[in-house]
Amino acid sequence: MQCGLKGCRQRHNHGYWVVTEDGIETNIGGDCGASFFPEFEAQRDDYTERRAREEAIERFNELRLGSHKIENSIRQIMLYAADGMDWVKKGRAALQDVVGQESFRKLEFLQRRGLIEVIVERERSDAEVDQLWEMNGRRRSKEQYCIEQRVAGSLANAHWTYYDYRQELVKGVLDHLVKLRDKDPQVLSTSTIQRSVRPLSGWQAKVTEAQSMAEQCREFFSDRNLEMLALWVKDAASKRRLQEFMQRGARDRLLKLSAEQLAA
Numbered sequence: 001m002q003c004g005l006k007g008c009r010q011r012h013n014h015g016y017w018v019v020t021e022d023g024i025e026t027n028i029g030g031d032c033g034a035s036f037f038p039e040f041e042a043q044r045d046d047y048t049e050r051r052a053r054e055e056a057i058e059r060f061n062e063l064r065l066g067s068h069k070i071e072n073s074i075r076q077i078m079l080y081a082a083d084g085m086d087w088v089k090k091g092r093a094a095l096q097d098v099v100g101q102e103s104f105r106k107l108e109f110l111q112r113r114g115l116i117e118v119i120v121e122r123e124r125s126d127a128e129v130d131q132l133w134e135m136n137g138r139r140r141s142k143e144q145y146c147i148e149q150r151v152a153g154s155l156a157n158a159h160w161t162y163y164d165y166r167q168e169l170v171k172g173v174l175d176h177l178v179k180l181r182d183k184d185p186q187v188l189s190t191s192t193i194q195r196s197v198r199p200l201s202g203w204q205a206k207v208t209e210a211q212s213m214a215e216q217c218r219e220f221f222s223d224r225n226l227e228m229l230a231l232w233v234k235d236a237a238s239k240r241r242l243q244e245f246m247q248r249g250a251r252d253r254l255l256k257l258s259a260e261q262l263a264a
Contacts, residue, residue, distance in 0.1 A: 056193040060185040067177045074169045077210050085165040091217040098245045099238045111158040118232045120152045156225040160213040173203045221251050
C-alpha cells in the first residue's frame with residue numbers, strides 16, 4: 001500500500017492506518033512516520049506491544065479452554081486406541097523376536113538416517129567376470145568383479161520402532177498444557193505468556209504423528225515388506241524365524257488384534 005503522506009506515495013514494507021489530529025484517516029509508512037512525527041515511534045512501539053500481548057493472551061486462553069480435549073486425545077493414544085502406544089509395543093516385541101536384537105538395532109540405526117535400501121547379491125559367471133575385467137582395462141583383480149549387487153527395493157518406514165510416545169506427547173505436550181490451567185494470563189507478563197504457549201505451537205502435528213505410528217507398524221508387517229525384510233536380514237537364524245513367523249500365522253494374529261481394536 002502506498003504511503004498517504006503528501007510528497008511520498010511510495011510503497012512501504014511496514015505501514016499503519018492512522019487518524020490525524022483533525023480527524024482524517026489515512027495510511028502512512030513506518031519510515032515516513034518515524035521521520036516526520038516525533039511521537040510516531042513511541043506510539044508504534046506501544047501498539048506493537050499491546051497487539052503482541054492481545055495475541056499471546058488469546059492463544060493462551062484458546063489452549064487452556066481446549067486443554068481437556070487435547071489431553072483426552074493424547075490419553076486415548078497412550079492407553080486405549082488401536083492406533084496407540086500399546087499396539088505399537090506389541091509390534092516392536094514381535095519384530096525383535098523375529099530378526100533378533102542385533103538386526104533390530106541396526107534397523108533402528110539406519111532408519112534414523114533415512115530410507116533403508118535392500119541390497120541383494122548374486123555371483124557372476126566366469127564369462128561375466130572376464131568380460132567386466134576386460135572392459136575395465138584389467139586394472140582391478142578379477143575377484144572384485146565376482147559379486148554383483150543391486151537394489152531390490154526399500155523397507156517400509158520404521159520410525160515406529162523407536163518413536164517415544166512419552167517424550168513426544170507427555171513431556172512435549174501434556175506437561176506444558178497442564179501448567180496453563182491454574183494460571184491467569186492477565187497477571188502474567190507478555191514474555192511469560194509467550195514462553196508458556198511456545199512449546200505447544202505444534203501440538204496438532206505431534207498428535208497426528210503419534211497416530212501415524214501404528215499405521216506405519218501395520219505397513220511394516222505387510223506381505224510385500226516382509227518379503228523385503230527377508231532379503232535384508234543376512235543371518236540364517238533370522239531368515240528362519242521370519243519364515244516361521246509368516247507360516248505359523250503370528251503376523252496374522254498380530255494384525256487381527258489391531259483390526260479388533262479398531263472395531264471396538
